Amino acid sequence: MTNHDIHVIGGGLAGSEAAWQLAEAGFRVRLSEMRGSGEMTPAHQTDGLAELVCSNSFRSDDAESNAVGLLHAEMRALGSLILREGDAHKVPAGSALAVDRDGFSAGVTAALQAHPNITIVRERVDTLPAEGLAIVATGPLTATGLADSIGAATGAESLAFFDAIAPIVHFDTIDMETAWFQSRWNKGEGKDYINCPMDKEQYLAFHQGLLDGEKTEFREWEKNTPYFEGCMPIEVMAERGVDTLRYGPMKPVGLDDPRTGRWPYAVVQLRQDNARGTLWNMVGFQTKLKYAEQVRLFRTIPGLEQAEFARLGGLHRNTFIRSPELLDPVLRLKSRPNIRFAGQITGCEGYVESAAIGLLAGRFAAAELAGHTLAPPPAETALGALLGHITGAAEAETYQPMNVNFGLFPPIAGRSKKADRKKLYTARARAALTDWLEPA
Known part of the structure; x- marks a missing residue:
C-alpha cells in the first residue's frame, strides 16, 4: 500500500464506483478483485468489473416521480461512472434504464484500467487491512476468509438472505x-x-x-x-x-x-x-x-x-452486515474507522443502490484523505435517504435489504394526491442536493 492512498476491495458496482470517485479526486487507488486470479463466485460468469449477475435493468429512469429514477439523476450529477456507462450501453426498456450487460461491464473495466490513478490487482483478500484507509465492497458473495475477518472485527454474525x-x-x-x-x-x-x-x-x-x-x-x-x-x-x-x-x-x-x-x-x-x-x-x-x-x-x-x-x-x-449498528454516518466501521463498507454488503439492495453507496464511500474517503470532512447528503435526497437507512434509521435487530423508495425519505407535510406527493419529494430532493453541492 506504500504506492497507494487507499485500498478498495471488490470490483463490483460499488467498488468500481468508489475507485472512480477517489481517482477522479486525485488519489491513488489499489483496486483488488478476486475474479481473474483463478477464483470465482457462485453467481459470476466473467472476470469483468461491475458484472451484472441478475437482471440487466437499473429500473425506472423517471426522476420526476420515482425514487430510483431520482437516485439515477443524483448520481449523474455527482459524476457516476456506473450511470455514465449505463447510459452509454442502454437498450430499449420502456421508462426503465436497462443495459447491454457485456458492453456495460466492458465499458466500466476499460475506464478503470485506463485511469492513471487506479491499479487493478487480481487477488483474493482474506483479511481486513490492519492499517491505511480501505473500502470493503466485496458484495453479498464475500469470500469466506474475508467474511471471517469482518466477523472478528465486528463481533457480530453477518445476516444472510437468498438471491x-x-x-x-x-x-x-x-x-x-x-x-x-x-x-x-x-x-x-x-x-x-x-x-x-x-x-x-x-x-x-x-x-x-x-x-x-x-x-x-x-x-x-x-x-x-x-x-x-x-x-x-x-x-x-x-x-x-x-x-x-x-x-x-x-x-x-x-x-x-x-x-x-x-x-x-x-x-x-x-x-x-x-x-x-x-x-x-x-x-x-x-x-x-x-x-x-x-x-x-x-x-x-x-x-x-x-x-x-x-x-x-x-x-x-447473499450476506450483509448489520450496518445500522456497525457503521457511522460516513460508512466507517465504528470498531475500525480506517475501514469503510460499501455496496450490497451494507444491506442496500439493487445495482443502483449498491453503486450509490460506493459513490458516497469514495467521496467520504476522498474528503478524509484531503484533510476535511464531507457531511452526509441531506436526508431529503435519494442518496441521503438511502444512506440514512443503512447507517442508523433502520432498526438493527430487524434490518433487511432495502431498495431506495420514498418511504425512506422524511415525510412531506400535509396531505396530497399520491402522484403529486411523489413530485413534491423529487422537487424537494433536487433543491436539497443543490444546497449540498453548492453550500452558501
Whole structure:
C-alpha cells in the first residue's frame, strides 16, 4: 500500500464506483478483485468489473416521480461512472434504464484500467487491512476468509438472505407468431418487451408445475435463511397462492394480445438483455428450480416451446452486515474507522443502490484523505435517504435489504394526491442536493 492512498476491495458496482470517485479526486487507488486470479463466485460468469449477475435493468429512469429514477439523476450529477456507462450501453426498456450487460461491464473495466490513478490487482483478500484507509465492497458473495475477518472485527454474525438469477433466452428461438412486442400501457417506445400469453388452463398447469418442479437442495448452513422480497424465486411466489403470480410478474394488465384484442389471463414478459437484441431475460423469473426442470417447464410457456437458453436461473446465498449498528454516518466501521463498507454488503439492495453507496464511500474517503470532512447528503435526497437507512434509521435487530423508495425519505407535510406527493419529494430532493453541492 506504500504506492497507494487507499485500498478498495471488490470490483463490483460499488467498488468500481468508489475507485472512480477517489481517482477522479486525485488519489491513488489499489483496486483488488478476486475474479481473474483463478477464483470465482457462485453467481459470476466473467472476470469483468461491475458484472451484472441478475437482471440487466437499473429500473425506472423517471426522476420526476420515482425514487430510483431520482437516485439515477443524483448520481449523474455527482459524476457516476456506473450511470455514465449505463447510459452509454442502454437498450430499449420502456421508462426503465436497462443495459447491454457485456458492453456495460466492458465499458466500466476499460475506464478503470485506463485511469492513471487506479491499479487493478487480481487477488483474493482474506483479511481486513490492519492499517491505511480501505473500502470493503466485496458484495453479498464475500469470500469466506474475508467474511471471517469482518466477523472478528465486528463481533457480530453477518445476516444472510437468498438471491436468485433469472434465465436468458435467445431471441431467434422465441415464436413471435404467438408472442408479441408491447410495453405495458404502451409506455416508452411501446414495444420494449416481448409478451408470451397464457389462458387460464395454461396458467393453472404452469402454476402447478412450479409447485411440483424439482428444486435446488439447500446446504445445511443455508437452511432457515430468508429470501429478499424484491428478488423472490418464482416458485416461492407460486406457493403463496394460485393468483399471486397474476398480480406480480405475470400480471396481464395493459397488454393487448393482438390475436384477440384483449388482455390474456396471464403473461410472461421478456426484456432485451443486450444491445443487439439477441438475448432477452425473463422478467421476474428468478428461480431455484433445477436446470433440467427449468428447460422442461419454461418450454410449456406459449411462444417459448422451442426456446434455447443462454443462461438458466440460479440461486445463491447473499450476506450483509448489520450496518445500522456497525457503521457511522460516513460508512466507517465504528470498531475500525480506517475501514469503510460499501455496496450490497451494507444491506442496500439493487445495482443502483449498491453503486450509490460506493459513490458516497469514495467521496467520504476522498474528503478524509484531503484533510476535511464531507457531511452526509441531506436526508431529503435519494442518496441521503438511502444512506440514512443503512447507517442508523433502520432498526438493527430487524434490518433487511432495502431498495431506495420514498418511504425512506422524511415525510412531506400535509396531505396530497399520491402522484403529486411523489413530485413534491423529487422537487424537494433536487433543491436539497443543490444546497449540498453548492453550500452558501
